[in-house]
Amino acid sequence: MSINNLPNECLFMIFDHFNGFEELIQLSKVSLRWFLVVLLKFSKVKYLQLMDKRQRDGDYIENDKLWKNTRETLKSHNLRDLLPNLRIMEVPKDVFLRLRSPESYDFRRLINEHPKIRGLIGLYEPVENRYNLENIEMVSSDFKFEFKKVFRPNQLKQIRLKQIYMSEFYQYVEYFPSLKRLSLTLYYDSAKPYNGPKLLDLKILEFTPSSWVNKLIGLYFMDSCPNLQSAFLSYSDESDFAKDIVDESIKNFNLRDLVIENAYYLTWTALRRILSKFPNLHHLAIRGYIVEESHVEEFFRLLPRIKLIDSREYDGFIRESADILSKYCEKSNRPIKIYYDCEEEPNEWPQLVNTGDRICYGFDFMKHCFYKTWDSLPHLLDE
Structure with missing residues (x-):
C-alpha cells in the first residue's frame, strides 16, 4: 500500500516520529496533503525555548515546544505563519544588544506581529519604543x-x-496589583518595610533574598497576600530567624504548599512560628532541617492537614529526620508521605524534577515547582 493511501491520522502518526524542524519543512514540500499534516504538527507548538548549543545542532520540535539552536529557522521561515499558536518565547540576549542584525530584526518582528504571544523570557534593555x-x-x-x-x-x-532592589520591588507591586505569580531575587537598599496594597490575586510566590536583606521579608510580604496558595522560600546564608519575630497573629488559611530551601539555620522556635501561620498546609518541604524527636509531636500538631513532607537535601537526604517523622506517623496512624531519598523515588514521584524547562504548561505549583531547587524553577507557567 502506498503511503499516500493512508488516512490522515496514520500519516500524522508517522510524521510524529520526525522532530527536526528543517526535516519537517522538507516533508511539507512533497505535496499539499503532506504540507497540511506537517502544519497540524506545527500548530501544536506553543513555546519557543532556547537550548544549549551542545545539546543538538539543529532546531527540533518536541511535543508543544520548538527548541531553537540555530539562526536559519528565523532567517529562512515565517514563524508567525508556521506557528500560529505560539504563546511564550525565549529571546537571546543579543537580540536586544545587536538590534541591527538580521536575526534581531526577525525576532523583533515575531514579537511585534504575532497576535497570540503572551509571555517573554529574556527581556533586556533597551526595550522602550522598539x-x-x-x-x-x-x-x-x-x-x-x-x-x-x-x-x-x-x-x-x-x-x-x-x-531587583527592594524599592523597585514595591513599585512593581503597586503597578501590577493583579499578579498571580511572582518570582524574585531581592537585593538590599534603603527601602522601608513593605506597606503597599494587598495582592489579592497572587497564588504563587517564589522568593530568595541576597546578602544583607532581612531574610524574613518574604514572610512579611506573604502577610499581604491573603489568597496565596503556594510559596517557595530559598535562603543562601545564615538567616535572621533567631533574632526577628514572625507575626503569628496573621494567618493564611489558603496556603497549601510551602517550600523552605536551605533551612539549616532555622531554629525550632522560628519554624514553630512559621508553621502556626499556615494551619491548612498540605505539602511542606523543609530541606536541610532536622526535626528532633522532642519536637515531633508538636510539629505534627501544627500541621493537622499535612499530606506530604519533603526533607531532602541537595546532595542526598536527611534520613535521621525522615526516620523520626516516619515512626511518629506509623505510631499515630497518619498516612503521610515522607520523601527523603532521591535515588529510591516512589512511582508517584514527579518525572519533571530535573528537566530544566524554563516554560511549563499548567499553573500547577506541585507539578512544576515543589520538588525542584531554586535554580531549576521554571521561568513562566502557562495557564
Whole structure:
C-alpha cells in the first residue's frame, strides 16, 4: 500500500516520529496533503525555548515546544505563519544588544506581529519604543528596564525578576496589583518595610533574598497576600530567624504548599512560628532541617492537614529526620508521605524534577515547582 493511501491520522502518526524542524519543512514540500499534516504538527507548538548549543545542532520540535539552536529557522521561515499558536518565547540576549542584525530584526518582528504571544523570557534593555508588548502578560527578565514605559498599569499577571532592589520591588507591586505569580531575587537598599496594597490575586510566590536583606521579608510580604496558595522560600546564608519575630497573629488559611530551601539555620522556635501561620498546609518541604524527636509531636500538631513532607537535601537526604517523622506517623496512624531519598523515588514521584524547562504548561505549583531547587524553577507557567 502506498503511503499516500493512508488516512490522515496514520500519516500524522508517522510524521510524529520526525522532530527536526528543517526535516519537517522538507516533508511539507512533497505535496499539499503532506504540507497540511506537517502544519497540524506545527500548530501544536506553543513555546519557543532556547537550548544549549551542545545539546543538538539543529532546531527540533518536541511535543508543544520548538527548541531553537540555530539562526536559519528565523532567517529562512515565517514563524508567525508556521506557528500560529505560539504563546511564550525565549529571546537571546543579543537580540536586544545587536538590534541591527538580521536575526534581531526577525525576532523583533515575531514579537511585534504575532497576535497570540503572551509571555517573554529574556527581556533586556533597551526595550522602550522598539517592541509592541501590549498583549504580553508574563515576563521573565534578568535586567532592569523602564517597565512603566513598556506596560500598562495592571497589565502583567506573572513576573520573574532575577535582580531587583527592594524599592523597585514595591513599585512593581503597586503597578501590577493583579499578579498571580511572582518570582524574585531581592537585593538590599534603603527601602522601608513593605506597606503597599494587598495582592489579592497572587497564588504563587517564589522568593530568595541576597546578602544583607532581612531574610524574613518574604514572610512579611506573604502577610499581604491573603489568597496565596503556594510559596517557595530559598535562603543562601545564615538567616535572621533567631533574632526577628514572625507575626503569628496573621494567618493564611489558603496556603497549601510551602517550600523552605536551605533551612539549616532555622531554629525550632522560628519554624514553630512559621508553621502556626499556615494551619491548612498540605505539602511542606523543609530541606536541610532536622526535626528532633522532642519536637515531633508538636510539629505534627501544627500541621493537622499535612499530606506530604519533603526533607531532602541537595546532595542526598536527611534520613535521621525522615526516620523520626516516619515512626511518629506509623505510631499515630497518619498516612503521610515522607520523601527523603532521591535515588529510591516512589512511582508517584514527579518525572519533571530535573528537566530544566524554563516554560511549563499548567499553573500547577506541585507539578512544576515543589520538588525542584531554586535554580531549576521554571521561568513562566502557562495557564
